[in-house]
Amino acid sequence: MPAPLPPTAHGAQLRPIPGGRYLLGNEDERAREGDWEGPIRELELAPFWMDTHAVSNERFAAFVDDTDWDTVAEQWGWSFVFVNFLPDDFELTQAAAAAPWWRKVEGADWRHPEGPQSNLEGRMDHPVVHVAVLDALAYCTWAGLRLPSEAEWEAAARGGLVQQRYPWGMELTPDGEHRCNIWQGTFPEEDTGEDGYRGTCPVDAFPPNDYGLHNTSGNVWEWTRDRFNPAAGDDVMAIRGGSFLCHRSYCDRYRVSARTGNTAESSTGHQGFRCAWSPDVPAAIPLVAGGEAEAAPGCCAPQRST
Ligand SMILES: [Ca+2]
């Protein structure tokens, strides 16, 4: 009998990731101890399939058209927007305590990434943002897909390379070429956009890794189905890959082993997701109701709190 194949409806293009043993995590001088990047562990993974791209606005729009899904950000009426994207005359907004460049903006949601005055024109092929993990899970269930485990995410992002810093090797810009969408310049004052983008880029920009996956590092953070710290008993989920806001001087989290977390209901303008699939794993993984969230793991993930 031929092996079952993942769904291809709704624009999903999944690539097979081989099963086997993977060396995950990192212990070099750039590993962030507070993020539990190490110790390096060897994990056996079953084969699975991974989205070539983060879910785009176009794919997410098809889901919302079909289901009338109301995202968490729409229910709360606001989401976190990076301050430099707000117009100069924008009414003063509340800053996130640990990371003042994040502003709580009324009316910011996936269709209005910088607030009510913004729209998706020219950005249908960019990753959907302002989605909480609950929205990502709903999308996956609808599409017959699922979120990757954190280990699957990292194994896939490594693209078959062993213990390299980036999905393509050890050097950030081989031959002076940019390979991902992060921040250039001084964070958070000025992004020179030397890699071609300030803010998100199309999901298929930049060359893919050897598994055919685009933009695992940079562009948007990606939700996984796992807890950031399973021992904490809270609802802080592990997120991976870093975003267009990441810079070495600050978080250094665009490295393939880097991780942080955010609460299940949080949403920001640099947070998206990609899907995974395997024949024997259900799409919907129920989330345990969260306890009190631990202190924010850092600057990349402002938390929604009541
Ligand atoms: Ca950039």
Ligand SMILES: [Ca+2]
């Ligand atoms: Ca990414």
Ligand SMILES: [Cu+2]
């Ligand atoms: Cu970052």
